[in-house]
Amino acid sequence: MNTDATLRADMVLACKQLEAAGLNRGASGNISVRHHDTMLITPTAVAYDVIEPDMMAKMSLSAESESWDGPNAPSSEWRFHRDILRHRQDVRAVVHTHAPFSTILAIARKEIPAIHYMIAAFGGPNIRVADYARYGTDALSKNILNAMEGRNACLMANHGMVVAGSDLTRTLWLANELEALAHQYYHALSIGGGHILSDAQIAETAKGFETYGIRTKGEKTT
Numbered sequence: 001m002n003t004d005a006t007l008r009a010d011m012v013l014a015c016k017q018l019e020a021a022g023l024n025r026g027a028s029g030n031i032s033v034r035h036h037d038t039m040l041i042t043p044t045a046v047a048y049d050v051i052e053p054d055m056m057a058k059m060s061l062s063a064e065s066e067s068w069d070g071p072n073a074p075s076s077e078w079r080f081h082r083d084i085l086r087h088r089q090d091v092r093a094v095v096h097t098h099a100p101f102s103t104i105l106a107i108a109r110k111e112i113p114a115i116h117y118m119i120a121a122f123g124g125p126n127i128r129v130a131d132y133a134r135y136g137t138d139a140l141s142k143n144i145l146n147a148m149e150g151r152n153a154c155l156m157a158n159h160g161m162v163v164a165g166s167d168l169t170r171t172l173w174l175a176n177e178l179e180a181l182a183h184q185y186y187h188a189l190s191i192g193g194g195h196i197l198s199d200a201q202i203a204e205t206a207k208g209f210e211t212y213g214i215r216t217k218g219e220k221t222t
Contacts (some may be wrong), residue, residue, distance in 0.1 A: 008053035030075035043072030101182035
């Protein structure tokens with residue numbers, strides 16, 4: 001069973017894994033996990049190399065209050081984390097990073113089409129770009145929810161990426177896969193763009209994933 005202490009320790013490990021993989025630097029990006037009717041979220045302005053379990057802020061998922069429990073204030077992006085967890089009962093963890101190639105495409109405002117079959121792991125044949133709004137705002141949260149309709153990830157215009165999954169391990173995997181897709185698409189564009197798989201081919205792949213072990217048990221691909 002995932003206790004409060006276990007989740008906090010897992011979040012610290014996840015922060016360090018993101019940094020080691022080059023998906024995040026310093027205090028940029030943030031992680032949240034669902035714990036009963038609350039969420040634990042990484043603190044604002046704390047570098048991942050010094051983050052500790054007790055620094056995670058705890059916030060209610062049901063209350064409209066902006067209050068938190070803990071010694072550190074939550075990430076400035078707590079709004080879209082809370083909104084994703086509120087609106088998506090299949091989601092138990094959210095990861096946001098400024099991964100290099102995902103951010104390049106976000107700056108160019110280029111969605112990622114079905115250039116590789118692994119895009120099926122995200123619930124459909126493309127990764128959309130959420131419209132721009134200033135970080136930490138309700139407007140950004142709404143834009144992200146719209147872009148993630150039927151998807152487990154999106155790019156955030158002129159900002160970065162956000163992914164959501166059925167647990168933190170799954171969500172970290174999706175973050176790495178999204179950055180791999182962004183890396184592949186960026187380089188494919190440099191030689192003419194590449195061939196795009198059809199919606200039917202992606203749907204076929206998604207069906208195959210049901211028995212391949214790509215999905216966590218109970219996770220939806222629609």
